[in-house]
Amino acid sequence: MGYKTILVHCDATRGAEGRLRIAVDIARQHGAHLIGLHVRQPFQAPMFTDASVAMDALYASYEETARSDEAASSATFQKVTGGAGGSSEWRTVSGMTDECLIEAGRYADLVVLGQYDPEAVPATPSDLVERVAMATERPALIVPYIGAAKMPGGNVMVCWNGSRESVRAVTAALPILKTALKVTLLMIDPQKTSSGSEPGVEIAKWLSRHGVNSVLQHDSADGSDVGGVILSRAADRDVDLIVMGIYGHSRVREMVLGGASRTLLATMTVPLLVAH
Helix, strand or coil: CCCCEEEEECCCCCCHHHHHHHHHHHHHHHCCEEEEEEEECCCCCCCCCCCHHHHHHHHHHHHHHHHHHHHHHHHHHHHHHHCCCCCEEEEEEECCHHHHHHHHHCCCCEEEEECCCCCCCCCCCCCHHHHHHHHHCCCEEEECCCCCCCCCCCEEEEECCCCHHHHHHHHHCHHHHCCCCEEEEEEECCCCCCCCCCCCHHHHHHHHHCCCCCEEEEECCCCCCHHHHHHHHHHHCCCCEEEEECCCCCHHHHHHHCCHHHHHHHHCCCCEEEEC
C-alpha cells in the first residue's frame, strides 16, 4: 500500500503555502500524483436587503474577491510545485468547500487540509476538517495554521488504543511509518488484553512485520485531558507527526464532555494524520 494520489486543499489563507509544501514533499517521497483543489464558494445574498443596486454592488465585490483569492491560490500552487518535479494538476471547482473536498477526496489516498484558523481570511467552516475526514473514509493530514517547524514523517508518534479508528489511522500511516527514523507507540491508561500480553505488544509486532521498528510507551492521564497528555508527550519527544483515530465516541458526546479529538484539532502543535 502506498500513496498514489494526494489531494491538497488550496485556499488563500495564511496557512495554505505551508500546507502545500508538506503535500508536495510527501508526494515526491511516495511518487504520488498531487492535486491542488481550489473551491470557489457560491455567492450568498444577505437576508437584510433585496435592493437591486445594493445587490449588484455586493455581487461585484464577491466576484472581485473570488477572482483575487483564486489567482493568489493558483500562484502559490505554481510557485511551490513549479520546481518540485513530479506529477501535479490544478483544479478549480464551484460549490460548498466541504462538499467539494469530500467528493474529490474519495478518489485520493490522502487528503491534506489546514487546521481551522479563527482569523482566516477568507473564512473557512470551523468543522471542515471533521466533515471531510469523516465523510471521505480517507485519511487526512491536518497541518497547523501556523505551519510546521519541520516536514512531518521523521519522528512519528502513534496514539494507540486498539479501537477501530486507531486501526484505520495506523494502517493509513504505514507508507510514512515505513520511512520514519523514529516511531513511538503511545498508550494512555491502557486496558489489559484478553490474551494477557502487555498492551501494545501485538500492534508493535504487526508494525515490525511491515518493517517499522517502534518504541512502546505507556502513560497515564491521571484524570486530566487525554489530548493535553498527547501534546505534552509529543513535545517531550520532539515529534513531527501525530497519528491517531478521531471521534471514537460520537461527535455529540465529545462536544459535551470534551475529548482528545477536539483538543488535538483545536490546539495541535504538529501535523496530525487522522482517520475515522
